[in-house]
Structure formats: C-alpha cells, structure tokens
Amino acid sequence: MGCGCAVSRYRSLTMTDVERSTRPRDRKAQLAAVAAELFRARGFPGVGIKDIADAAGVTGPALYRHFADKQAILSYVVLNGFEDLEEATAEALSDSVPASDQLEGLLGRLATQAVERREIAALWRWEGRHLPKEDQREIARRSTLALTTWSKALLVQRPDLPAEDAELLCWAALSVFGSVSVHHTSVARRRFAALLVELALDVLNATLPAPSSPPSSPIAGLGTPSRREQVLAEATALFAQRGFHDVSMEDIGAAAGIAGPSVYRHFPSKAALMVAIGHRAADRLALAAERAMQTSDELSALRRLAASYVHTILHTPELLVSFSADRVTMPDRDKADLLRVQRDYVAQWVTLLSAVRPELPVREAKITVHAALTIANDLARTRRLATRRHFEAELTTLLHTVLGIG
Secondary structure: OOOOOOOOOOOOOOHHHHHOOOOOOOHHHHHHHHHHHHHHHHOHHHOOHHHHHHHHOOOHHHHHOOOOOHHHHHHHHHHHHHHHHHHHHHHHOOOOOOHHHHHHHHHHHHHHHHHHOHHHHHHHHHHHHHOOHHHHHHHHHHHHHHHHHHHHHHHHHOOOOOHHHHHHHHHHHHHHHHHHHHOOOOOOHHHHHHHHHHHHHHHHOOOOOOOOOOOOOOOOOOOOOOHHHHHHHHHHHHHHHHOHHHOOHHHHHHHHOOOHHHHHHOOOOHHHHHHHHHHHHHHHHHHHHHHHOOOOOHHHHHHHHHHHHHHHHHHOHHHHHHOOHHHOOOOHHHHHHHHHHHHHHHHHHHHHHHHHOOOOOHHHHHHHHHHHHHHHHHHHOOHHHHOOOOHHHHHHHHHHHHHOOO
16 A cells, blocks of 8 residues: 555745756746646645646746646646657667667666656656546557567567566566655665666566466355445445546445435545545555464565565455545545555565565665555556456566565
8 A cells, every 4th residue: 555655745846946957948848847746746636727836936827828727737747758758768779779788778768767757657647547538548559559669679588478478577667667656765866776777677587477276256245235335335446447536426326326415424525435445445454464474484474465465456446546545635634544554564564575685775675665566556457467367476476576585
C-alpha cells in the first residue's frame, strides 16, 4: 500500500523557483511546471486556474493566453514527458549505437529523466484519468509502441526469451522508473539514477519461473453478504473502473440494487466509503504480513512477505482502489491514519531488506522496496499482463529479483 499512496507535501512554487532551474524553459513551459507541482501536491480536481496563476505570479488572462484550461495544461505536461521518453528511446536504440550497449544506454537515459522530473510519472499515474479521452488513447498507443521497441531490443540480447515474456519484463522495468513518483526518498542524483538502472537491469535479466500446476480457483463464499458489504463491494468496483470523482452515490446505489439515498444509511459520504475501503485493504495486508512473518529466518520472511503482497493485490480489489485514497476528499485524521498504516507496512519491508542485505544503505533499501511494490501495483493493473496463466508466480519472482533475494 505504502508504495502508491504517499501524500505529497505542497511546497509553494513561484515562477522565480522555476526560472532558477538549470534547464531553460520558455514561458509556456514555466507555467506548466508550476501547475504540475500543484497538481502533484493537491490532485488535479483540487487545483483551479486561479491557484495556478497565483502560484506563478501572473493573471488569469495571462495564463489563458497559453492554455485553454487546466486540462490542457495537464495534457501539455504529460505529453511532453512522453516525448522525452520517445526521444531517449530513439537515441539509445539507433543503428549508430552498438547493440550490446543499447539497452543499458536506454536505461541510463530513462533513469536520469525519472530522477530529474519525478512529477511527470506522478501526474500520469495519479491524474492521467483527467486527460481528454483522445489524449489518454494517444498516450496508451505511444507507450505501447515504446514498450514494443524495448522488447525487440531485449530480444536481441536474449533471443531465447519468448516475446510475451520480453514484454512483461519491459513493463516491469518501466515500473522501476515510475516508482520514483510514489515516495519522497532520495539520494545523490547520480547514485539515484545508477540504482534505478541496476534494478531495471536485474528485471530485464530475470528468469521467469517455469509453468507449474494451474493456479487454484478462488473459493466461493457462503451465504449472501450484508447490504453494507454489497455497497462496499460495488463502490470498490466502480471506483476501480471510473475513479473516485466520476462515481456518484446514485451510481453506487444502482449497482447495489438500492436507491441512491439508501446508501447513506450505511455510509455518510463517498469519502467515508473510501476510508472504509482503505482500512479494509490495510487489514488484509496486515493479516497477510503477520502470517508471512511467522518465521525466525529474515530472508524467508522477506520472500514470504513479497509473495503475500502479490497474492493479496491480485485477490483484493480494495487494495488497488486504496492507492488513490490520498487523492480524495476525506477527513485529515483518516487520511493521516491510513498514511501511517501504509508507512508502517513499507517499514516492515525495509527493516527486513536491511537485515538481509546490510551492505545496502537505508535510503537505497527504501528506494528498492518502493520499486518492488510499484512493479506489483502497476502490473496487477495492466490487464494484458495480469491475465497471464502463471502471473502470480511470475510477479512474485520479479519482486524477489528486484529485492535481490531471488
């Protein structure tokens, strides 16, 4: 959980701050950078044009000279980020670069971009659903093309790898770089980028498990769930499909077979529903972690903990929905409580990893743990990957690989 829900602390960013950046920007890019920080800190729905203009030190009309609305600003920021990714891909994988150097060169470029512009991955991860549908489709198309290009480059170096496995590994490597958006831990930039490259290379060189027995089917529950449980289950499904802000209490009631106002008998608000979903996910993770930790061997405990996380995320829809819990309007106390639970859970991983690999500095252990968790979170939400027959075993192997305990 903790890998995807850290609440960004808002740092007041003025145009002067942006202009001090070592990377020169034109006026439009400066305004977009200010907006990007606000979107990342408060969430897209929580930011207005006036907020952006005030933070940038300009008037509203001056902002509208560059962007039609705040959605256009979000599109500009995210699409520019993808252009940087495409440029890095084209340069690293060009015919002028020896095939043996291409992948590592690509990873180096992507790592540098991830470290220097952490907000890009954060905005696409958390706010991408607010983009116009055509932009969402365009980004999906371009990201798939990039991943296809990476897969071909990987197959040059690993010709015996099935194409579908190469695709899986490339998606996981991309998640390593995306993991910088879900936490605030940092080290020196050069070392940070080098660590990300090391982790991504480990992923691309991973050996996936051979197919074994078919995965077991989930056991059907007994009886009929209570009305409250039905409401919670339907809300979870709708939030997962459409996002918190695009679902109404009437939608939830209709899905549960009751009138919208009847939902309020069980939950006073949508925010209360999200709080309940977050606590449900936290409880299930805590129970799975407790079972995994029932061993005196730290290496075994960490391996079991990773396996328990993969199993829980694949069989607990509340967990995926709870990743956006910090982006919704809910009481500060509940938000802080969920964040504390998430941090405590991640701390268990870091403590175990530090014990198993004492040579790894604590900050690097945190970055490594977040990379592992983000791989699980991202791939579990990628339908074309999550439908693989032995996906749970493969995903567990990838987490073990990233943690260095494979």
